[in-house]
Amino acid sequence: MRLEGRIAIVTGGSSGFGRATAERFAEEGARLVIADLDERGGTETCRRVAAAGTEAELVVGDVSAIGVAERAVERAVARFGGLDVLVNNAGIAQSDQRDTWNAPEESWDRVIRVNLRSVYTCSKAAIPVMLERGRGSVVNVASIAASVCVGGSAYAATKGAILSYTRHVAIELADRGVRVNCVSPGYMRTPMSTGERLGLTPEQQDARIAAFGERVPMRRAGSVHDIANAIVYLASDEAAYVTGQELVVDGGYLVR
Numbered sequence: 326m327r328l329e330g331r332i333a334i335v336t337g338g339s340s341g342f343g344r345a346t347a348e349r350f351a352e353e354g355a356r357l358v359i360a361d362l363d364e365r366g367g368t369e370t371c372r373r374v375a376a377a378g379t380e381a382e383l384v385v386g387d388v389s390a391i392g393v394a395e396r397a398v399e400r401a402v403a404r405f406g407g408l409d410v411l412v413n414n415a416g417i418a419q420s421d422q423r424d425t426w427n428a429p430e431e432s433w434d435r436v437i438r439v440n441l442r443s444v445y446t447c448s449k450a451a452i453p454v455m456l457e458r459g460r461g462s463v464v465n466v467a468s469i470a471a472s473v474c475v476g477g478s479a480y481a482a483t484k485g486a487i488l489s490y491t492r493h494v495a496i497e498l499a500d501r502g503v504r505v506n507c508v509s510p511g512y513m514r515t516p517m518s519t520g521e522r523l524g525l526t527p528e529q530q531d532a533r534i535a536a537f538g539e540r541v542p543m544r545r546a547g548s549v550h551d552i553a554n555a556i557v558y559l560a561s562d563e564a565a566y567v568t569g570q571e572l573v574v575d576g577g578y579l580v581r
C-alpha cells in the first residue's frame with residue numbers, strides 16, 4: 326500500500342473530493358484526521374475510513390481559523406503520533422451571478438477566507454510538525470479556474486493564488502524534506518458543481534453536468550475519484566522528486 330503507516334489531514338473531508346480522497350488514503354493504509362464544518366458528513370467519512378480498515382478522527386470547525394487548523398494538527402499528533410500529509414481541499418464556489426467582480430463584499434470575503442486563507446492556516450499549523458520529522462507532503466486543491474475564465478472572479482483569484490503559493494512554499498521547503506504540490510480539477514461531478522446545493526432536481530443536475538462535459542475534449546465531466554487518485558500519487562513516495570508542481574486533471578480542457 327502506497328500510504329502504509331502515514332498520517333494525514335484532509336480538510337473539507339465531509340463530501341466531494343475530500344471524502345473520496347479520505348477513502349482512497351484509507352485504502353492505501355493511511356490514518357486520517359478529517360476537518361470540516363459539516364459534522365454529519367464528516368462523521369460519515371470517518372465511518373467509511375473505518376470500513377476501509379484504518380482509523381479517522383473528526384475535527385469540526387472552520388479551518389480558515391488558525392485555532393481550528395492547530396486543533397486538527399494537535400489531534401493528528403496526539404492520536405496517531407505525527408503528521409505526514411496535509412490535503413488542503415476545503416473550498417466553496419462563487420454564486421452564479423453574471424458580474425462576479427461586483428459580488429457583495431461579504432460573499433467575496435467568504436470565498437477568499439474559505440478557499441485561500443484555509444490553505445495558509447492549515448499549512449502554517451502543519452508544516453512545523455513535518456519539518457521536525459524531516460519529511461512531509463502538502464497537496465493543495467486549486468482549479469483550472471487559475472488559468473481560464475470559469476467559476477467567477479473571487480473563486481478564480483483564490484485558485485490562482487493557491488497555485489502561486491504552492492510554487493513559492495515548495496521552493497522554501499525543497500531542501501528540508503517537505504514537498505508542496507497542487508491538483509487542479511477541471512469540470513468534475515461534485516455536490517458543489519451539480520447544483521445540488523442550489524436545490525436543482527436530479528434531472529437538472531444530470532443536465533448541468535452533461536453540459537459541462539460537452540466542453541471537454543473527452544466529452545465527459547470527471548469524477549471525484551479522478552482527483553483522489555491524483556492526490557494519492559502526489560502524497561506518496563512515487564512523487565518523491567516532485568515539488569512545486571500543478572497536476573491538471575481536466576480531460577484535456579486547458580489544451581483543447
